[in-house]
Amino acid sequence: MKSGLAEGHTATIMTEVSPSMHAQFEGSVVHPVYSTVSMVYHMEWASRKIILPFLEEDEEGMGAKVTVEHMAPAGTGASLEIKAAVIKYEKNIIVTEVIVRDFKNDRIIGRGEVKQVVLPKEKIRERIERI
Numbered sequence: 001m002k003s004g005l006a007e008g009h010t011a012t013i014m015t016e017v018s019p020s021m022h023a024q025f026e027g028s029v030v031h032p033v034y035s036t037v038s039m040v041y042h043m044e045w046a047s048r049k050i051i052l053p054f055l056e057e058d059e060e061g062m063g064a065k066v067t068v069e070h071m072a073p074a075g076t077g078a079s080l081e082i083k084a085a086v087i088k089y090e091k092n093i094i095v096t097e098v099i100v101r102d103f104k105n106d107r108i109i110g111r112g113e114v115k116q117v118v119l120p121k122e123k124i125r126e127r128i129e130r131i
Helices: 036-054 121-129
Strands: 010-016 022-025 028-034 059-070 079-090 093-102 107-120
Touching: 010 036, 036 059, 036 079, 036 093, 036 107, 059 121, 079 107, 107 121
Parallel strands: none
Antiparallel strands: 010 079, 022 028, 059 107, 079 093, 093 107
């Protein structure tokens, strides 16, 4: 990895809850609110944005662990801020704390941690080929 990444680095994404983000299985909506699946996606995306500027040409990040606490519902149209902050960085392992906040109502929707591992692209390719 390129130098410069450190604990405290942050990245934020904003999104608006849409029907495609509703809690649903096999096309059947269970609840018309922001799903935990969508929350995990956004947590991983915010966390990935942190490492992108530091990846070397021959490196790639891989998700290794996600922990999530979905604390409150967010309905269609809610404006969400997803902010990730590096809380641990050792060798090729980056752990971020992520907070999902309803921007308009200033309340926490969810929180969690995302662990990423940076590996050479060749090593990732070899692992995939063994599947």
